[in-house]
Amino acid sequence: MDTAIVWFRQDLRLADNPALYHAAKSSRQLILVYIHSPQEHGKWPPGAASRWWLHHSLSDLQSRIKQLGGRLVVRQGDSQQLLLQLIAQTGASAVYANYLYEPALAKRDDAIHTVLQNIGVSFHRYHGSLLLAPEALQTGSGTPFKVFTPYWKKHQQLYSPDKPLSAPKNLHNCETSVDSTSIAQLQLLPTINWYQGLEQHWRPGEQHALKTLKRFTQSALDGYKERRDNPYERYTSALSPYLHFGEISPKQAYWHINHLADPPAHNRYASAETFIKELIWREFAYHILHHFPHTSDQPLDKRFQDFPYIKSNKKLLRAWQTGSTGYPLVDAGMRELWHCGWMHNRVRMIVASFLTKNCLMSWKQGAQWFWDTLVDADLAANSFNWQWCAGCGADAAPYFRIFNPVTQSQKFDPDGEYIKTWLPELRSLPDLYIHEPWKTPNNIQTETNVIIGKDYPLPVFDLKQSRQRALDSYQQFVKTSAKK
Ligand SMILES: Cc1cc2nc3c(=O)[nH]c(=O)nc-3n(C[C@H](O)[C@H](O)[C@H](O)COP(=O)(O)OP(=O)(O)OC[C@H]3O[C@@H](n4cnc5c(N)ncnc54)[C@H](O)[C@@H]3O)c2cc1C
Structure with a gap:
C-alpha cells in the first residue's frame, strides 16, 4: 500500500486540519509525525512558556490519535534528514503539511520541497492556520498592504466562510512500526517547576480549545464589543495560545462565531463582527511578516x-x-x-x-x-x-x-x-x-x-x-x- 507522511507542526489538531484531511482521503497508509527541531527556528526557537504548552499539546494530540487507533511518531533533530529517513524506511511517496509563515521555517520548508521533488516525493501544503493565504491579498497597485482598514475590507471581499473540515473517523491505517522517541525525551518542561501558574490557568489541547470557544460564546461574546478592554473582566476569548499552536483553526472560530451571529439583526452581531475583526488583525500580522520577513527583527519603518x-x-x-x-x-x-x-x-x-x-x-x-x-x-x-x-x-x-x-x-x-x-x-x-x-x-x-x-x-x-x-x-x- 502506498504511504504518506503527515507532518504536524503548528497544527496540533485533528479537526479542520487540511493536511491530515487530504492525506487521509488519499487512501494511503499514514505516518503521523512531529519533529522537534528548535535549531531550525532561526533566532526565535520556542520560549520557555511555549515549550511548556507544546509538551502538553503534543501529549494531548498523541492520546487523541491513539484513541482513533493511530500513532503519533515523535522525533527530534534535522527535519529534512528525518523525513528522508522515514521515506527511505517506508517508501512514502508524499508528505502532507500545513504552511508555516515564520521566515526561517518557510525557507526551510521551501528547501525541503525542492529536495523531495528531486526524489519524486510530492509535498502537499495547505493554508490551515490562516483564513486566507498571505499572498492572496494585494492593493490595487499589486503591492502588499501596510494599512489595516483597506486590508480588512479586501479580506471581507475575498473570504467566504466554508464549513470546517471534519476530523478523520478513525486512524487505523497508520503505520505503527517506525521508531518514536517519547515526548518526555524532548525535554520541553523546565527542570525547575516555575510553571504552577500556567497549570492553574491553562489546559492545552484540541478539546480544551473547543471548550474555550464554547465558554466564550456562551458567557462573553455578547459583551465582547463593549467590555473586552477591561482587564478585570473575562470578556475576551483567551483563544490565542490555541490558535498559535493550531489546536483550533481560525476557520473554526470564524465559522462558529459567524454562525451564532446570523442573521445580522441578532444582538450579537456587533460583538461577533468585532471579534472577527481581531482574527483579521491576526491575518494582517501574518501578511506583514510574510511580505516583510525582516520585521521579525527589524522595524518595518x-x-x-x-x-x-x-x-x-x-x-x-x-x-x-x-x-x-x-x-x-x-x-x-x-x-x-x-x-x-x-x-x-x-x-x-x-x-x-x-x-x-x-x-x-x-x-x-x-x-x-x-x-x-x-x-x-x-x-x-x-x-x-x-x-x-x-x-x-x-x-x-x-x-x-x-x-x-x-x-x-x-x-x-x-x-x-x-x-x-x-x-x-x-x-x-x-x-x-x-x-x-x-x-x-x-x-x-x-x-x-x-x-x-x-x-x-x-x-x-x-x-x-x-x-x-x-x-x-x-x-x-x-x-x-x-x-x-
Ligand atoms: C505588545 C504586544 C504583543 C503581543 N504579542 C502577541 C503574541 O505573541 N501572540 C498573540 O497571539 N498575540 C499577541 N498580541 C495580540 C493580543 O494581545 C493577543 O492576541 C490577545 O490579547 C489574545 O487574547 P484573546 O485570545 O483573549 O484575544 P481576543 O480578543 O479574544 O481575540 C481573538 C483572537 O484574535 C487575535 N488577535 C486579537 N488581537 C490581536 C492583535 N492585536 N494582533 C494579532 N492578533 C490578534 C488573537 O489570535 C486572539 O486570540 C500582542 C499584543 C501586544 C500589544
Missing part, C-alpha cells in the same frame, strides 16, 4: 533602526520584567504575564508603550521577554504588535502617542480590581490611591500597613519627565532622519 533608544539599563529592564516599576497597572500586567503566561491585550499595549517610550528601550527587548514568557508567543503577532506600539510598524500608533499608565488604569480598571488581583500588597490601600500609591499620605500608609518604598516600590521615574524625554528624543530623531 527602517528609519527607526537609528532611533536613539538607551543602550542598556539592566536595573530598569528588570523592574519592568518583574513588575516592580511602581506604576500599578504596568506592574499588574507584568505579574499576570509571569504567573499565567498571558496578559490582557490593553495592558500589553500599556506595558509596551511604557517600555519603548517612558523607559526609552527598544521594542526588541520587550518582544524578547514576551517571547520567553507568553504561552501565545507568536512571531507574526508579537513582532507586529511590538512595532505597532513602538510606532515603527505597519499602521502603527504614532510614536508621540504615549499611554499614561495612571489615566489608563483609572479608565479601564476604575476600582483597581485587576491591580489588586496581581499586586496583593496593595489590597488594603484605599481605592483613592490604588492608581497612584506614592500619593498615599504617611498616616494612611501606616494604618493600612502598606509602606510605599518598602512593601511596594516608589515609581522608577517621574512619569511627566519620562514622557517629555521620549517626545524630545522623537523630535530629535525626526530632524536627524529628515536630513538623511
